[in-house]
Amino acid sequence: MPNSERSASRRFDHxxxxxxxxxxxxxxxxxxxxGDAGAHATHYEAVPVGDFRALISELPMEAIVTSTFVxxxxxxxxxxxxxxxxxxxxxxxxxxxxxxxxxxxENLERADRSRRTCRDVRLVRGDARSWSYPPGNLVVFLYNPxxxxxxxxxxxxxxxxRNPGTTWLLYHxxxxxxxxxxxxxxxxxxxxxxxxxxxxx
Ligand SMILES: C[S@@+](CC[C@H](N)C(=O)[O-])C[C@H]1O[C@@H](n2cnc3c(N)ncnc32)[C@H](O)[C@@H]1O
Numbered sequence: 077m078p079n080s081e082r083s084a085s086r087r088f089d090h091x092x093x094x095x096x097x098x099x100x101x102x103x104x105x106x107x108x109x110x111g112d113a114g115a116h117a118t119h120y121e122a123v124p125v126g127d128f129r130a131l132i133s134e135l136p137m138e139a140i141v142t143s144t145f146v147x148x149x150x151x152x153x154x155x156x157x158x159x160x161x162x163x164x165x166x167x168x169x170x171x172x173x174x175x176x177x178x179x180x181x182e183n184l185e186r187a188d189r190s191r192r193t194c195r196d197v198r199l200v201r202g203d204a205r206s207w208s209y210p211p212g213n214l215v216v217f218l219y220n221p222x223x224x225x226x227x228x229x230x231x232x233x234x235x236x237x238r239n240p241g242t243t244w245l246l247y248h249x250x251x252x253x254x255x256x257x258x259x260x261x262x263x264x265x266x267x268x269x270x271x272x273x274x275x276x277x
Contacts, residue, residue, distance in 0.1 A: 081124050088125050088154065092191075094183040096122040096154040106175045113172050113203050116226035120176055122154040123219045123248055127270040131246045132162060134266045134273050135215065139244055140164055143213040145194075148204045148230060149221030153180030156197065157187055164215065166196040170204050177201040205229035211239035220249035227252040231259075235276065245274040 077085075085097045100120040102110050110117070132140075141163050147155040150169025159167045171177040180199050200207070205226050216234060234243060245262070247253065248271040256262045256274055266273040 084125055085122060088122075092157060092183075092187045094153070094157070094187050095179060096152040096157075096183065098122070098152065100176070102173050106173055109174045110172050111203070113205065113222075113226065116222045117149075117172060118220050118222060120151045120173070121219075122151060123158075125154075125158065127248060128155055128158050128217075130268065130270040131217075131248065131273065132159070134268070135244060135246075139213065139215065139242070142241075143215045143244070144168065144210045145215045145217065146170065146209065147217045149219065150180055150199060151176050151219075153183045153199065155217055155219065156180065156199065157183065157191075159217070160192045160194045160197045162193060164194045165212075166198065166210070167194050168198040168200060168210070170200045170202055170207055172201075172203055174201060204233075206233055209234050209237040211237055211241070213241035213243070215244045215246065217246045218248065220251055224252045224255050227255050231256065243276040245272075245276070247272045247274070 089095055089097050102114050102117050107114055143164055144166040145159045145164040147169040150156050150171040153169055156167055156169035171180060250272045253272060262274045262276050265275050
């Protein structure tokens with residue numbers, strides 16, 4: 077991680093009064109509680125703040141105000157805290173690791189609420205591959221949470237949700253982009269240094 081990014085990451089934690097700056101491997105943290113999903117997971121690292129904001133800025137405002145935001149692999153909750161600054165209908169983070177989920181919960185409790193525009197902010201402890209995604213329009217954020225096999229299962233659960241609307245996918249560090257692009261119904265709308273954005277109607 078470049079020095080400028082490291083100091084921006086520490087500044088985020090200082091300004092919000094939280095702890096999100098860390099690099100952790102689930103196999104070191106709580107391997108006995110993550111089941112077979114642990115074998116498909118990457119490590120924990122918080123999203124660079126500037127990259128997250130740049131990705132969100134590519135979304136039409138209409139998509140933000142009509143959608144539920146879901147952070148797939150919420151870690152310590154940085155992307156959830158940032159997403160809550162925008163007028164999403166709801167912001168939810170789903171996290172596999174009980175240890176990281178606990179830290180995210182404490183962070184949400186401690187963080188300055190005056191920064192929030194979204195009033196419905198939730199955290200779920202679970203496996204994103206088989207979770208029941210909320211109906212309607214969704215903005216799904218992925219910061220390289222897992223391998224291709226887990227990506228395929230997660231996309232299946234997202235697209236087979238009840239009463240689906242439009243799905244936007246924001247993908248930072250898109251190492252499994254080929255899996256998304258093998259389905260022509262995912263339309264690549266933006267590609268930048270901060271990641272990729274897709275739309276599925
Ligand atoms: C690179 S971190 C991203 C953290 C957070 N989204 C952020 O941007 O600050 C990836 C996270 O995905 C989680 N993860 C991996 N596989 C998962 C799964 N099947 N279900 C839920 N979370 C998962 C990991 O535990 C880790 O916290």
